[in-house]
Amino acid sequence: MKGIVFTEFIELMETKFGADLAEQVIMDSNLPSGGAYTSVGTYSHDEIVALVITLSQKTGIEISDLIQAFGTHLLKRFSILFPEFFSEVPVVTDFLSNVDDYIHGEVLKLYPDATLPDLDTSIKENGDIELLYKSDRMMGDLAEGLIVGAIDHFGQTHTYHREDLNQEGGAQCIRFIVTAR
Ligand code: HEM
Known part of the structure; x- marks a missing residue:
């Protein structure tokens, strides 16, 4: 790491x-x-x-509370250290849809040995965004904290829902939905 x-x-x-x-x-x-x-x-x-x-x-x-709080803090720090990822998008759902391909892609260019999660994202017809987290590093609580931090950062009224799915091949799998309602 x-x-x-x-x-x-x-x-x-x-x-x-x-x-x-x-x-x-x-x-x-x-x-x-x-x-x-x-x-x-x-x-x-x-x-x-x-x-x-x-x-x-x-x-x-609790360990999970500590990791989540850390994720929220980390997002705040990322917004200071990497402002370009935040200034180009108006809403949290656009920001989150950039994480997997674009932001973590840029992170890999900067740190080729980084180990990043699978984060399949899709925008629904109603504007909700679904993020499917998958990683054998089991940092789903960190993902949750980062999502909370992103919602806070954009200052909109979005809420989120977390659904823990069955593990796949030893990897933790979580579905997050972020919604404007
Ligand atoms: C500007 C925004 C972001 C930046 C610069 C960033 C960068 C990074 C970096 C540097 C790591 C560590 C990689 C390593 O240690 O090898 C990481 C890991 C991680 N990132 Fe991001 N990230 C961002 C946003 C997000 C968001 C919004 C999520 C939430 C869905 C997320 C989910 C994760 C998770 C869960 C990990 C831990 C590794 C794992 O679970 O496998 N990141 N990210």
């Missing part, structure tokens, strides 16, 4: 829970990298999982 995900996670952990607790979480997670991340490095996905599990143990907050 790309270092930018780790540097943003640690920054959020420090802001929300303080530098001391963040330090403890890093020390207690037994990280092969030692926890000294750079935004352009690449680290094992297991390390982010270990960090979230330790943070959950120390704060008593």
Whole structure:
């Protein structure tokens, strides 16, 4: 997983829970990298999982809630770091329909070793958008948080619905519908 995900996670952990607790979480997670991340490095996905599990143990907050909150924060950070992906589209549904082909496509050009999810998107006749998330990294809660962050960012009245589907070949599969109503 790309270092930018780790540097943003640690920054959020420090802001929300303080530098001391963040330090403890890093020390207690037994990280092969030692926890000294750079935004352009690449680290094992297991390390982010270990960090979230330790943070959950120390704060008593559910793992899924932590990952979702992180996703929402990450979207806010992406809007600052990559403003071009946001300025070209007027509504959240247009933004979301760009993620799979265009945005994650550009991410792959920037970081050829990035591991991104399958995110099949289709716009319905009524303007709703369906996103089918599929990934063996099981980061559906992160996807949910990113979607919440995107809805917040565009400041419209959209709502979303999440439906967890059966796993396929060990991959987590989720259907998200984002609707203007
Ligand atoms: C400007 C917007 C976005 C940017 C720049 C971006 C970029 C990235 C980057 C850099 C990664 C890490 C890849 C790696 O570590 O190897 C990632 C992973 C991911 N992205 Fe995006 N992303 C954006 C929007 C979204 C949105 C809106 C969704 C929600 C549907 C999404 C879903 C995910 C998920 C769930 C992962 C984790 C990997 C996995 O589940 O397999 N992204 N993205």
